[in-house]
Amino acid sequence: NAGVTQTPKFQVLKTGQSMTLQCAQDMNHEYMSWYRQDPGMGLRLIHYSVGAGITDQGEVPNGYNVSRSTTEDFPLRLLSAAPSQTSVYFCASSYRSHGEAFFGQGTRLTVV
Amino acid sequence: AQTVTQSQPEMSVQEAETVTLSCTYDTSESDYYLFWYKQPPSRQMILVIRQEAYKQQNATENRFSVNFQKAAKSFSLKISDSQLGDAAMYFCAYRSALTGNQFYFGTGTSLTVIP
Numbered sequence: 001n002a003g004v005t006q007t008p009k010f011q012v013l014k015t016g017q018s019m020t021l022q023c024a025q026d027m028n029h030e031y032m033s034w035y036r037q038d039p040g041m042g043l044r045l046i047h048y049s050v051g052a053g054i055t056d057q058g059e060v061p062n063g064y065n066v067s068r069s070t071t072e073d074f075p076l077r078l079l080s081a082a083p084s085q086t087s088v089y090f091c092a093s094s095y096r097s098h099g100e101a102f103f104g105q106g107t108r109l110t111v112v
Numbered sequence: 113a114q115t116v117t118q119s120q121p122e123m124s125v126q127e128a129e130t131v132t133l134s135c136t137y138d139t140s141e142s143d144y145y146l147f148w149y150k151q152p153p154s155r156q157m158i159l160v161i162r163q164e165a166y167k168q169q170n171a172t173e174n175r176f177s178v179n180f181q182k183a184a185k186s187f188s189l190k191i192s193d194s195q196l197g198d199a200a201m202y203f204c205a206y207r208s209a210l211t212g213n214q215f216y217f218g219t220g221t222s223l224t225v226i227p
Contacts, residue, residue, distance in 0.1 A: 031212070040121070042203060042217040050213065058214065090157065097212030100147055101205075103157035 002026050006091045006104025013081040013111045021076040021107050023091030030096040032074040036060065036087040037106075043090065049074055050096055081111045114139045116206050118218035125194045126226050132179075133189045133221045135204030143209040146180065146187045151220075152200040160202070163187065165209070191223075199225045 004025045013019055025032065033048035045058030049068040063085060065077040074093075078085060088108050092101040115138045125131035137146070148160040163171045163180050170178050175195075179188045191198055204218040 033215075035217075040219055042116075042118075042219040043215075044217075045214055048213060056213070088155065092157075092215070098145065098207075098209060100145075100159050100162055101157075101207075101215055106155045106157075108155075 004091055004093055004102050004104040006089075006107060008107060009105060011107060011109050013078070013109065015081060015083060015111060017081050019078050019081065021078075021089055021091070021109075023074045023076065023104055024072050025074075025093040025102070026072065027093060027102065028071060029093035029102070030071070032068065032091065032093045033058070033101070034064070034066065034074070034076045035090045035092065036085075037090060038087050046076065046089075078109075083111045085109065086111045114141075114206050114208070114216045116204050116216045116218040118202075118204055118221050120221045121219070122222045122224070124224040124226055125191070125198075127194055127196060129194055130190060130192045131194055131223065133191075133202055133204075133223070135187045135189070135218055137185050137187065137204075137206050137216075139185065139206065139208075141208055141210060145207040145209060146178075147205040147207070147215075148176070148178070148187075148189045149203045149205060150198075150200045151203065152197075157203075161189065194225050196225050196227065199223055 034046040035043040047066040049055045091104040094101045144165045146163045150158045175192045206216045
C-alpha cells in the first residue's frame with residue numbers, strides 16, 4: 001500500500017518558470033489538499049478538494065492552480081514561479097470530514 | 113477560522129525523562145478532532161496520536177499521551193521515557209467534524225532530546 005505519493009522530492013526553478021507537483025493516493029480518499037510549510041508558520045493550506053471535479057481555495061492560493069480529474073490524483077501547478085514560493089510543499093489526503101491526514105514525503109522547492 | 117497555538121517554539125528533554133508540549137485552539141464547534149504530528153529531519157509527517165472531542169478519555173499510544181481539556185480548549189502532548197528518536201518538530205492540528213474541509217496546524221514545537 002503506497003499511501004500518498006508525491007513527486008518530485010526536490011526542485012529548483014528559475015523565476016518565471018512553471019511546474020507541476022504531482023500527488024497520488026491509493027486509499028480512495030475523497031479529501032486531498034496541498035500545504036506549504038515555512039519556518040515559524042506551520043503548515044498553511046493552499047488548495048483542497050473534496051472529490052473529483054471539486055476544488056476550493058485555502059489560505060494562500062495565489063500563484064497556484066489545482067484540478068481533480070480523478071479520485072487518485074491532485075496535481076499542484078505553479079504558474080510563474082516567484083522567490084516567495086520557495087518552500088516545502090506537502091500533499092495530504094484523508095476521508096471526508098473525519099480522520100487524520102496522510103501526508104506525502106514533501107517537496108523542497110527553491111525558486112532562484 | 114479556527115486557530116491553533118503552540119506557544120513553545122523549542123523544548124528540550126533529557127533522555128528517559130518526561131516532557132509535555134502545549135497546544136491550545138480556538139473554536140466555537142463542539143465536535144472536532146485533534147491530532148499531534150511528528151516531523152523528524154526526514155521531513156515526513158507522522159501521526160503520533162489523535163483525539164475525538166466527544167470522547168472524554170484521553171488518548172494514549174505507548175509512551176505518548178494527551179491531556180485533553182475541552183472546556184479550556186487545551187490539548188497537550190506528554191512524551192514519557194523520552195528517546196533520541198523522539199527528537200523532531202511536533203505539530204498540533206485541528207479538524208472540524210462538521211465541515212472537515214481543512215486541517216488547522218500550529219506553528220510547531222522543536223523538541224531536542226539530550227543524551
